Amino acid sequence: MSNPYFQFKQFTVWHDQCAMKVGTDGVLLGAWASVERARRILDIGTGTGLVALMLAQRSLPDAKIVALEIDEAAAGQARENVARSPWQERIEVVQADFKKYRSSDKFDVIVSNPPYFVDSLECPDRQRAAARHNDSLTYEELLEGVNRLLAADGLFTVVIPTDVVDRVKAIASMNKLYAIRQLNVITKPGGIPKRTLIAFSFSNRECVIEELLTELARHQYSEEYIALTREYYLNM
Known part of the structure; x- marks a missing residue:
């Protein structure tokens, strides 16, 4: 049986009541998304509350975070994780x-680790299926909502499968949101990106594209990944 919790340097995330456990996608999003000068932050589909907690750790001391979750069990566990953390007054x-x-009020920063596996077979576990598939929240609905809730000078950061990047960028542009930063994540030397993080804004300017290799070998992490996640992982 997997461990019911994941211990970080400044907080612990229990995930035994959540369909989606603590994973690399969420950690990357929480570590990479820019929160500089943000006063109001929205985490769409918070699950365990992981990303909201990560952003609370490095955002302004008075930044307020709304962690939104549709699933009752996950929302309950996220509340418990927040209550045990140093930032319960802010989330x-x-x-x-x-x-x-x-x-x-609009949000300065919006983040999301949304459902994915758009065209894959349905998972038999309904809670897990809702968390993994985007039937309940399409990319179109996600970006329309971000357009409505994001401040004029705000940033929306999302982690998605690399094979839907062009599609998501096209949907975003229809909502006047434009990619300004992109991180293609490679999990092993010589591999191809499977996950991509993108930061969108209402300002249409050149997109800075970078790559991140997470592992040099099994459990041997790259210097870049260690530098990105050092403030969170216990053993980094």
Whole structure:
């Protein structure tokens, strides 16, 4: 049986009640997304609360974070993880469907590790299927909502499968959102990117594209990955 929790340097994430466990995608998003000068942050599909907690660790001391989660069990566990953390006063876990979520104030930063495996076979576990598939929240719906909630000078950062990057960029541009930073993630030397992180803004300028190799060999992490995640992982 897998460990019911994951220990980071400044907080612990319990994930035994969540369909999607702590994983590299979430850690990369939490470590890479820019939160400089952000006062209001929205995490769409927070799951365990991992990304919200990571952003709380390195954002401004008075930054407020809304962690949105549609699944009741996951939202409950996220609340427990936040309550055990040093930032319980700054993170609000909201159980709601993003498609129906409204806010009177815009967000400086929005992040999401959204459902994926668009065309793959359905997972038999319904909770896990909802977390892994984008039937309940399409990229179109995600980006339309971001367009509505993001501040004029805000940033939206997302982690997606590399094979849908062009599609997501096209949908984003229809919502006046443009890629300005892109990180293609490679898990082994000589491999091809399977995951990509993209930061979008309403400002249409040249996109800076970089690559990150996570492992040189099994459990032997690259210097770049260690530098990115050192403030979080216990053994980095």
